[in-house]
Amino acid sequence: MTKTAELAAKLRGLDINDMYENDFFLTWDKSDDEIAAVFAVADALRDLRERNISTKIFDSGLGISNFRDNSTRTRFSFASACNLLGLEVQDLDEGKSQIAHGETVRETANMISFMADVVGIRDDMYIGKGHTYQKEVADALKEGYEDGVLEQKPTLVNLQCDIDHPTQTLADLDHVIHYFGGVENLKGKKIAMTWAYSPSYGKPLSVPQGVIGLFTRFGMDVVLAHPEGYDVMPEVEEVAKANVTKNGGSFTKTNDMKEAFQDADIVYPKSWASFAAMERRTELYGKGDFDGIDKLEQELLAENATHKDWECTEEMMQLTKEGKALYLHCLPADITDVSCKEGEVAASVFDRYRAPLYKEASYKPYVIAAMIFLAKVKDPATALEELEAKACNRKEF
């Protein structure tokens, strides 16, 4: 039995009817079966592509990306996912478009989606804004479809918002599952999601939030560590706690990086801005107070600089389980003496984990493709089986 056949069989046992014609905003909107389905489809698509079997399910159609913040890896992951399924990518570059002319979200959402099967949005800059914007777009697309404006209802994929970064954390988790040889082996494993020092400012909270909201579903011991004041959104901590109540494991917090690293199986040291600071920033933004934003930035950078000891050094790594915890990062990392003078991680640690880090990133295109596949295909298990049976070459000759 091939890997794809196994995964299709597994998929058939999952309750995933609600994924069809639906969107993907936050991992905690999704049931355990739905999360499992994303991994099953992602791994099957990868297996097929590795065997040079085409996974195109669209002969034409567009994938629209809207990046309201800079991006390389997510941009290319989205493009790769669309291409894998047969969709052509069109970027909505708001600089070039008439959105600057005061156009409403609803109108633009429709105008770009006449032939769109998926709309991917990254909007992570302002607390309380990104997720709300994505919801508005999704509502507009649903209405446009019902009104006969759009020939199909595009699925919305969250490519990072102020709350969650599901394509990242699911790629991280798929990597972890493969590393530990199966999702069943995660139970009891300790993961340290910790803040780390970076000379840059205002990094989104969606990664730490996404990690605590997702990894607590698998019976793991999830520790969130950060200096005082660098809290994440309380709602997401509630999600983590509820997960633990349901699935076992634990969710704890500490202001001590060493405590978090102690005996950890996995470490995820990464800089972020505090929730409270980001809320102040959103308020200033709302008032158009850009001087205030600049001042806040200086203040936060100064505050950050008091925590330069939050670095993932060799000494810190020695504290982890047998000194060999799996090191995760969403990339790019701020590497001490490489990309900056003092950063999140020591060069020697980063170097040792480079290949696994790249592998971690390589799951993202498949995770995004799986989200689209599950939203667009009514019977994904059969579809995977038929793709495998047809076995069209991805590359001829």
Added chain:
Amino acid sequence: MTKTAELAAKLRGLDINDMYENDFFLTWDKSDDEIAAVFAVADALRDLRERNISTKIFDSGLGISNFRDNSTRTRFSFASACNLLGLEVQDLDEGKSQIAHGETVRETANMISFMADVVGIRDDMYIGKGHTYQKEVADALKEGYEDGVLEQKPTLVNLQCDIDHPTQTLADLDHVIHYFGGVENLKGKKIAMTWAYSPSYGKPLSVPQGVIGLFTRFGMDVVLAHPEGYDVMPEVEEVAKANVTKNGGSFTKTNDMKEAFQDADIVYPKSWASFAAMERRTELYGKGDFDGIDKLEQELLAENATHKDWECTEEMMQLTKEGKALYLHCLPADITDVSCKEGEVAASVFDRYRAPLYKEASYKPYVIAAMIFLAKVKDPATALEELEAKACNRKEF
């Protein structure tokens, strides 16, 4: 008999031989049969796509877009049309290219078109320039094909010039035809193409010009209304008059918005700059007098501001046939209290017509695809029938 079969049969009765391997600049270059063919193909392509039948006629090939003015909806409509037929879009972004290095139009036209089946151009900023530029490009492409430089002669599609905006007005008209249940029902209908106040400056004349040049072909009563001094190009008014002589109906002008709205079946209230002002602007541009252009802008904005009463309010709508005229707009509209303080249309009017407005816009990708289809396929009726018979899925599973 399916809708597509009916449309193919209709197409077979039209004299459209001249469309093959030809370009699309202005609607009044085209015969009545040719205009009818655009609608037939556009509607058939939409019917097929709604039934999940692939309309790809290219297995590879490029569609080149060259937007010399901002655009969201036309950009995505062009991309959608190309994708629908199997062409990949490449934007010629003149900022990134070597055109800034003083390259001639002829050379660039060839260099971007080695694999191009269509070149779509928007160039609407300067009176006397846009259409001329498009003609130069088309001539260069014809020559390049004849010289064996290009393997195929790309068709040129006017995505808006200084004179006409055929993809817009044909989409508008296709919407109107569906709304009134057939082109034969347009006879005797009154359409008010009227100026409306906008706080922005220098909007192209191509929409009002395109509307009076096109809608006068169908026996309609076409009224062009604007404040004194906001005239459109006299040549296009002559086109409208000649259409009326040939097809009946009427073409009248007024400086009174109410007179235009009175008993109208359709209203199209929209801001534009006057022809005379745009000619002055072109002259200043020719001299490189950018201070002069800025001064002219201030002058025109002040002039505009004396006509804030030209707004499509609920009171104005009450004047129309049974108070229920079909409201048209090319979008984005300047909506009072929404996108600006005082604009072209009251928010309540716009809101009531939102779904039909979006539907109006949704015809544009199909109109563009029809233009390409008719230029590239020798026997379009048979081609549509064969696409329907083959019935390849647009989306599998």
Added chain:
Amino acid sequence: MTKTAELAAKLRGLDINDMYENDFFLTWDKSDDEIAAVFAVADALRDLRERNISTKIFDSGLGISNFRDNSTRTRFSFASACNLLGLEVQDLDEGKSQIAHGETVRETANMISFMADVVGIRDDMYIGKGHTYQKEVADALKEGYEDGVLEQKPTLVNLQCDIDHPTQTLADLDHVIHYFGGVENLKGKKIAMTWAYSPSYGKPLSVPQGVIGLFTRFGMDVVLAHPEGYDVMPEVEEVAKANVTKNGGSFTKTNDMKEAFQDADIVYPKSWASFAAMERRTELYGKGDFDGIDKLEQELLAENATHKDWECTEEMMQLTKEGKALYLHCLPADITDVSCKEGEVAASVFDRYRAPLYKEASYKPYVIAAMIFLAKVKDPATALEELEAKACNRKEF
């Protein structure tokens, strides 16, 4: 026997095993058989496309382009080549990406290549940098593939570096071969690769270097002419000399444009910056001395201006073989009284050669496609035969 069948047969006789899964940096990395293979595949792909036969060998996959300098024709040639083979182009626009955040070359190379079959790079601005950068990227891609990060090893195509511009010079040469009726007719032909005056600054040396490194392989008399001080890289002159030793013909240098043009069969007059000046520029760049770079620019422009007599005039053309040498240029040319006041070539000369110049450029997409084809297809002769036998339409109907 069709042209494609002939070319496939010829290809079968060549030793090209090393091209499979390999990269294309410099023409002199490649054996004579490998260069011949590029022309055979390029011409076969063109023959097939002219006969409306699809040459798609990929049903999905990406072609990544990374232009670190402006480009129109190479950009569109790369896009055309990818499209011809079934790959979708994604530009890595470093302005939009996180490369600005201090990301390493190795990481970015992997992050953009998850589904990439080819990465095309233009990096020609700094002596000693471009080729090195391309090598680093290629090494990273090889490593990424071996580590299981990438499902395929993308082939790297040099779209212009500081040393060579192989897609340009191979297109030039393919044009020359067709013009003279076969590669065997090049023996004994004289080509004048000469400097010419341009009012612009710092044009790359990769074209003259590429020409002397490539054309000396065919028993031609290659003359490199430039004012004193405008030398090219000595290493490349050594390549030219070694070619002559092996293949006959000659490689000579002169500071007299007339001497070079005398009895020439082919002339290639083109501006470039001197190697020494470009080295100084690279040093200044290394120190971040942008004032120094500006000063150097002024100095070089003043130096250039003392050589305005280096122009390809009608009088100069009269010196060539029967006054009818084939005029080559990589385009865009600086045309006197057209694109600048005083330039590389007289308008009447350029005009007379316009059609052949455009034809010269039209080989580039096919040369690039051939490079990709040869890197990705294990048995290219059979693949061409099968494409011809299958004869799928490029355009239906």
